[in-house]
Amino acid sequence: MSKAFTRETDSDIDDDEDGGGLPPLPAGSKNYITPQGYARLRAELLQLIDDERPKVVEIVHWAASNGDRSENGDYIYGKKRLREIDRRIRFLTKRLEIAEVTDPTVHAGRDQVFFGATVTYAEESGTERTVTILGIDEADSAQGQVSWISPIARALLKAREGDVVKLVTPAGAQEVEVLRVEYPPATGVSSPA
Template structure:
């Protein structure tokens, strides 16, 4: 059957994979989040509910009054955008409800790696890297942030400055040495 004859529904896609291909939470784990990450996701949720969704609803309402909906681009795009917004709102609501906000500044001055730490390490080939361990929903790799469930974060957690650790990668096992651990100031 041609794709043209299939019906698009609100159930298309998975709510756990909405908005940036967010990974599902590992079974039996908590949704750790920094206060800043929680505030950013909450602000996005409020913006969607208070600003963007009402504008789209108004556009769809106006377009629906114009007659033939099957060829009305404003109506069709608006309905699609409403589904996307509603899906993202459901996702954010679920994730914020189960979020466990953890303030990394309580470890300020410590040398052991916990959630929220910015860790500088060197690989066995001499490559030096710096990563910040954040929550699943807030980590942005382009900013050097990794999720606390990522392989590098799991390897680094609970280690101390000077520890040499074994990191399992698809290319084999690498040794990494922790050079420094920093936390935000309280």
């Protein structure tokens, strides 16, 4: 039987990459995330549940009332979009449930690399690069952010300014020197005098 005529089961849906291409968490590890990253994921989840999903359900309900569903584009697209939304809701719910919120501001002023650090390092060639080490669900390489499980983050974690660490890449091992370690400043709320 053609795949086009088979029904999608719950187990098929669960096996899909719900995260839109995000790497899976390493076995037995925690899902570290900054408070800002957690807030963004939670806001996305609430927006899907409270806003987008009800609108799509309304469209599907309206399209279904128009009769023949087999050639009804609004109905077909709406059902497909509902599956995508539900898949993303399941993914976000699972990731938020296991999230370990870690505030990098507690390390402000330190010269050692921990989760949430912005690190400037020099490669053997002399090229300087700056990366911020964040959670898997919040890192954006286009913004100079890397996940804490990436090779560069694993090499840099626990190093201090001035340390030379070994970075293993597909092109081979190289040494990188930690030049600067920065953290977001602690935002203490002070009461008026």
